[in-house]
Amino acid sequence: MTPPVPLHLSLAGQAVDVLREQVLTGEIPPGSRVNEVEVAQKLGISRGPLREAIRHLASEGLLTLVPHRGAFVPDASPEDVRALFELRTALECAAAELAASRRTDVDLVRLQDVCAESRRNYRAGQPFPYRLDLAFHQTLIEAARSPYIAEQVRLVQQRVVLLRSSLDDDPPHQHASMDDHDELVRAIADGDAARAATVMRRHLSRVCAQMITSLTR
Amino acid sequence: MTPPVPLHLSLAGQAVDVLREQVLTGEIPPGSRVNEVEVAQKLGISRGPLREAIRHLASEGLLTLVPHRGAFVPDASPEDVRALFELRTALECAAAELAASRRTDVDLVRLQDVCAESRRNYRAGQPFPYRLDLAFHQTLIEAARSPYIAEQVRLVQQRVVLLRSSLDDDPPHQHASMDDHDELVRAIADGDAARAATVMRRHLSRVCAQMITSLTR
DNA sequence: AACGTGTCAACTGTCGACAGTTGGCAGTTT
DNA sequence: AAACTGCCAACTGTCGACAGTTGACACGTT
Known part of the structure; x- marks a missing residue:
């Protein structure tokens, strides 16, 4: 052992x-x-x-x-962010689809737990920590049970973190993200792969736009 | 210069x-x-x-x-092939969608050229060379104009080549692949992203199955 | 004969030193 | 004063050698 x-x-x-x-x-x-x-x-x-x-x-x-x-250490242009998020979207949408069809009950519980903790944190007045966002996506990836996709997502997430230099999310965006996460969990719970992919795509599109605006200002 | x-x-x-x-x-x-x-x-x-x-x-x-x-040098199990093709499918379906919406006319010509050459080769009695299959997917990726996705596809393609140890395609599979390619080009020509993704998914599903059977026998 | 143990060769992990290239600076020219 | 030229320091690219680990083989034991 x-x-x-x-x-x-x-x-x-x-x-x-x-x-x-x-x-x-x-x-x-x-x-x-x-x-x-x-x-x-x-x-x-x-x-x-x-x-x-x-x-x-x-x-x-x-x-x-x-x-x-x-x-x-690379510094990113908005164009880089856009291109990187195209890759991230491809990977995580596929992961969302797979998660919807392969998830176990304990996967579902884990996802719901992360969402619940996010809400608690948010209601307590604290900002939605990026740590929990990462945890959510990480849990979702594990539920997809696709090792190669998981590895690539890990690498992309890292690059996103790198670009995310002190990106202090504004509350509206945080709220929207949590709503996205909740909706994703519901789709995955229902085993609705198509909807999971759609929601993930919308979610990442929002996050990408937010990163670009906070990068250019 | x-x-x-x-x-x-x-x-x-x-x-x-x-x-x-x-x-x-x-x-x-x-x-x-x-x-x-x-x-x-x-x-x-x-x-x-x-x-x-x-x-x-x-x-x-x-x-x-x-x-x-x-x-x-890694040798692959059928399970590896399946997992690897999940990644490839995620990447190339996204590329097909992007290509459908971003392709230029010269992209289209190039894709059609590759398909035409494949047909010529096939009609001439020669086997459908893997070289042309790679060329097709490569051309499609370039038409998608997404550098990060392109890079990842290149890496995945390499790993597929590695697993493809003397995989002598049988003619039925070759024919089906060429038909898939043609249908993909039509979808991309029409700018139909959804159909391009669907066809790509079916195509890769077939290729994956073929690889697994030829690996286990 | 099967099993456990000790030894050894082969190989990887690591180090310090040398060689080649790059970008910048001082000096010179116009 | 601006531009060109030659030189130089700093750094990367490369090399050969030493140290630590691994797997295998041979030997002895039960």
Whole structure:
């Protein structure tokens, strides 16, 4: 029952985790460069494993590589956001359809729980935390039981987080999102794949528009 | 007007191209291991760049990494094929929809050209070459003008090629595929996004089933 | 004979150092 | 003063070598 991977993650693996965190939290701001020797010293490792970590993050879209120049944290144009959300929509609509036809009862309970917690948070005056939004989509993906789609959604979500630099949602948008989530759960509960896809598409369309406006202002 | 990337691709980049070719053509058969020192010597490079190439191909799904064991060419189970085609369906159906609404006239001509060449080849008694099937889907993706979706489709197509170990299509399937392609082009020509998605889904469902049967026999 | 144990070779993970390239700066020219 | 040229520092790309881990084989035990 012991995990097949060693408890000691390789240095490269550890570096991936640390760097990913720093990039996603904005600790390494978009547009900035990642100096190999500097970061390697800071992490206490050699350049070899760090390079592998950098390449890995680049393959996830969290860094862009320029030959002989190094790795940069990408900053997004509205056009990028639009194109990225086309991919996200394709993936998550398919996931919504699959979830509607494959969900178990415990999947349904989990989805409802996340929605309920969102409402509680919102009613308590606190803003709808992005954490719960991620949790909802994550739960939905698991209910779809399609490992390849799940993996790709994870990567896209990450890139969305990266672009989401301190995007403080306004309450109307939060309310609409929660309504979308509720409607999605109902469609999935009914096993209505077509409606689940439609609602997901509308939801993501709204989120995308909101991100673009909050990006351009 | 000089290209921004150096004509000298980095050694790692060259190694990626060579290895990708060898994996996709089956020169390195599925299930076999990639020995770092051996391959590095064969390519005349050091282990550093080769390791980066291996990690890159692993991120594309063309190799699987096992800690302290090395890189292996994955061999697929029917379940993998099914899951992979769920992802492919999500991506290519979305691409078909987008292509239907965004295609230009030259896109349409290109699609029709590929279909016509397929027919010519088929009538000439030659088997429907997989090359033309790839060309069709590639052209369709370009017509969709969605860079992120295009990139993901490219990666999925590669993995499909990898699984397609000497899959000699039988003529009935080839004929059905060409009919699907023709119908897709008509739907795209009409700008009928919904029908394009439906046809694409049916087409990929057929291809998936064909691959699984030819894999299990 | 089957099982458990100890040893070993092969390979991956990691490191430090060298070579080649890039962008910027100082100096010179017009 | 503006533009061009040559040089330089910084950084990436690459290499060879060392250390740690893994799987397998041989040996001894029950």
